[in-house]
Amino acid sequence: MEYKVWLMEGLSSQRDIIQGIKNFAHENKKTITVFASHRDPRNEILSCADHSLTEPKDLSERLSFILDTVRKWRINALHAGKNSQWFEEHRLQIEAAGVTLTTGASGAEHLAIADDKAAFADYMTQHDLPAVPTVRISSLAELQAHISAPPFSGSLCVKPVTGIYGMGFWRFDNHASPMAVFNNPEKRVVHPEAYLAAAAGAESFTPLVLMPYLPGPEHSVDILATQGEVLAAIGRRKEGALQYLENSGEAFDLACACARVMKADGLVNVQTRHDHTGKPVLLETNMRPSGGIGYTRHCGVNLPGLFAFYQLGLMTKNEVMYSASTSFAPAVVRSITDVIPWPAQLTNQLDKGERCL
Ligand SMILES: Nc1ncnc2c1ncn2[C@@H]1O[C@H](COP(=O)(O)OP(=O)(O)O)[C@@H](O)[C@H]1O
Ligand SMILES: [Mg+2]
Known part of the structure; x- marks a missing residue:
């Protein structure tokens, strides 16, 4: 059976997510066809997918574009990397086309809280979680x-x-x-x-x-959750230019508690920083994959791959949790600036510049 996942416009890490899913499927001997789309000619991202599409720039065309694409290509799982509020507002119509939708949240309410840093701090305090x-x-x-x-x-x-x-x-x-x-x-x-x-x-x-001003260190925790249940998480402790990958500790636990309270659904990111007493407090959460989610592959846990396998029904909750806890090995990473060739032509384009579905 062929499984199809569609990653719509996200941050530059959309590329790492596509590659993570492809690698994980290959390692686990499954066939997942990855569709990717963006409003802009981000060929360095789109070229990594099996098939690529150009998203309409006009918001009024977005829903019909999604419904047409889902039906035409029989997409099983759709991931929204941006504009999650809009996707939540259209969740019912989109899912009626026969696809599961992931926005990072279980509803618009928590997206609005995450988008407002003052509301977020208040909400965490109400739930007895320490925030800055x-x-x-x-x-x-x-x-x-x-x-x-x-x-x-x-x-x-x-x-x-x-x-x-x-x-x-x-x-x-x-x-x-x-x-x-x-x-x-x-x-x-x-x-x-x-x-x-x-x-x-x-x-x-x-x-x-x-x-x-909090002295730190700062933690950025990438989390895979379903309806507020944490299935897998990897923390990155930031010390100067280095990031230490970890899957335990006080900041890690706090980030997971935050994802539960926020009813996170999909790949999200929670950030903490230590206060002057050495205790972690919450800084913010982003209900979407972080820019650095790809770094986590260096500890052996492929969060984008686990996301796709869970969403497509290739792994159960328990299998995801087991895989994440048994594949983890601590690692230290350093981000570098690099360049890659930008393909002027895409060979995987389904719509060839104009949308002819
Ligand atoms: N109270 C704080 N004390 C120290 N550093 C902070 C504080 N709030 C934010 N920062 C720094 O600023 C960065 C950006 O803040 P953040 O809340 O993550 O907003 P965003 O990433 O959405 O711009 C953080 O990663 C952290 O390094
Ligand atoms: Mg931040």
């Missing part, structure tokens, strides 16, 4: 007031309420040179007066969360 102490800042005046009378001891930091890739994260330092932000932007340190002056000059105020 967080104050929502909705105006420049509020920011000014809190900088003058800090709600936390130690140094403060901010990040946008909604965000990705660490963009907009800044740590305040009263001793920072006004030029620090230009000369060493990667340190993410800014004098609070310089930040306030810049914010005052902006057209509008981007809502922020204000937090105490």
Whole structure:
């Protein structure tokens, strides 16, 4: 029997997920046909799949594109790498076409919580899980007031309420040179007066969360869950340039507890950081595969492969759990910048540029 999984547009790790599934199927002597699609010509991703498609840029065409594709190619499992809210809103229509849909969540409610870093911290606290102490800042005046009378001891930091890739994260330092932000932007340190002056000059105020700066270390835990039940997870402890792969520990357990409370469904990522007492607290969760999910293959646990096998009915819950716990071997990885050839032509394209389903 042939099994078909379709990975729709995701982060750059969509490529690692495709390769993870193909490798796992090959090792386990199963045939899984992988379809991949993206709105943009991401040929370095699309070329790794068995078949590729171009997603419509126009949102009004997305649903019919999905339904037509699922029916035409008899797709069994569909994975949404982005736009999960939209997919949750259309879950019933999509699944009625005969496919299982994975959005990372079991419903729109938890996606909305994960997307708002202040709401997320509140929700975790309500469920007795430690999260970074967080104050929502909705105006420049509020920011000014809190900088003058800090709600936390130690140094403060901010990040946008909604965000990705660490963009907009800044740590305040009263001793920072006004030029620090230009000369060493990667340190993410800014004098609070310089930040306030810049914010005052902006057209509008981007809502922020204000937090105490946590010393770390930071953990990023990639989790495979089904309806809030954790089946497999791999943590990455980040120490400088190195990442230590692990499958136990306090941060790991906290991340798994968070995934349960968030009713995670599919491949998700939870991030923690140690506070000044050495205890991990939750920073955020992303209800989608992380950019670094591919790194976890180096510890012997192929999370994308396990995801596909579970979703396609090739493995039971117990088999996934057993496989993840018995294949794990600790490993240390380092991310490097690399280049790969970008195929100018795709040879696996089903729609050849125009959608003719
Ligand atoms: N309170 C904090 N203390 C120290 N570092 C933090 C804190 N909050 C965020 N960071 C740093 O900023 C990065 C980005 O924050 P995060 O909450 O993961 O948002 P996103 O990844 O969505 O931009 C984190 O990986 C971490 O290194
Ligand atoms: Mg993050």
